[in-house]
Amino acid sequence: MSSGEEPSRGTRGGGWSRRRFFGALAGAAAVTTVPACAASETDSAATSTPTAATTPTAATPTPSRRTGPRPLFLGTYTSVEGGGTGIGLATYDSTTGRITGKGTLTGVGDPSYLAVHPNGRVLYAVNEREDGGVTAVRLSTSGRHKVLGTRGTGGSGPCHLSVHPGGRWLLSANYGSGSVAVHPMDASGALGERTDLVTHSSPPPGPGQEGPHAHQFITSPDGGHVLAVDLGADTVYTYRLDASAGTLKPVSQAHTRPGAGPRHLTFHPGGRFAYLANELDNTVTVCAYDPATGRLTPGDPQPTGTGEGTNYPAQLVVTPKGSHAYLANRGHNSLTRYAVEADGGRLRLLDTVPVEGDFPRQIALSPGGNLMFAANQKSSTVSVFRVDQNSGELRLAGKPFASPVAVCALPL
Secondary structure, three states: OOOOOOHHHOOOOOOOOHHHHHHOOOOOOOOOOOOOOOOOOOOOOOOOOOOOOOOOOOOOOOHHHOOOEEEEEEEOOOOOOOOOOEEEEEEEEOOOOOEEEEEEEEOOOOOOOEEEOOOOOEEEEEEOOOOOEEEEEEOOOOOOOEEEEEEEOOOOOEEEEEEOOOOOEEEEEEOOOOEEEEEEEOOOOOEOOOOEEEEOOOOOOOOOOOOOOEEEEEEOOOOOOEEEEEOOOOEEEEEEEOOOOOOEEEEEEEEOOOOOOEEEEEEOOOOOEEEEEEOOOOEEEEEEEEOOOOEEEEEEEEEOOOOOOOOEEEEEEEOOOOOEEEEEEEOOOEEEEEEEEHHHOEEEEEEEEEOOOOOEEEEEEOOOOOEEEEEEOOOOEEEEEEEOOOOOOEEEOOOOEEOOOOOEEEEO
């Protein structure tokens, strides 16, 4: 991989890279609310002025208890050819997995990753641009969602964000500049000015990398530590977050083998183990985690079941009961199924299933764990699978849903 070319943002040989993506970026989009609903996001018309939604989009403070159609939000790139015009709005049937488009929330530029506040009332999106930002959106059961504002992340190309469990802090990762940021939230969920920014300056970049590339920033299950995964540094950084000041204190570093390119970390529900998807060497790693110290200890790399062809692992998810784990494979265009054994300490490869799309960038389980959503970047689709609660087997639930440059699907 040449310097500056990251396969997760495009393709080799003629595809658009992150560097080319930045070069094509326009200025920040104007803030609006919600346009009229359409049959699907692909068909919905973009608008720069607020209009009422003709069909309400569902969102409630307690989405996991909702019956009937449930809300689904879709992330995209707005500054690339064929991309979207904002955050895609949809609902899904919690039994069948059928997706119904409900239009687009315009005025949010390049919302490539999404997260929701623990109270279910506020949605957050990164603005993956050279001058990176994070945007807060107040959700409404009437469908008139309101953009609360955008704050700068202090870095370039933010590609991931998460909400601290206490609901007071937003954590974001700047891929382009290799830094992580913290923003406060007020009672309404709106974002305040950044309280901290840490750039990963040590260790030096891994093989083939020109610098650090922070790819994820999450909170450990115990809530005592926050962890940042850096693809460029081949390192997972553990910090302690000051819950009053919103500042970060370095605690430890966990190093993968050189050139692994760690991208995404997912914890087992038991809280003692985590699973790391390594983008560049096409492996996964089981890591031991010590809640008392925050130290993460990676084990040996394991295969993804994708064979010898080109493949870039994207994201791992674990079922709510912790019995199975799944990996999205870009290139092989599949989902790998693992059995979770030894109380979370071991992954056993079971099989791979075609994702019925191209370049599955991100995957997510529905709150009940009975449905799996895969956002397929290159085919501009979202595939939905039914998840067998006993065996973990995946079965495609109908035809994939069309969504322009789908890079994130967030079911509530």
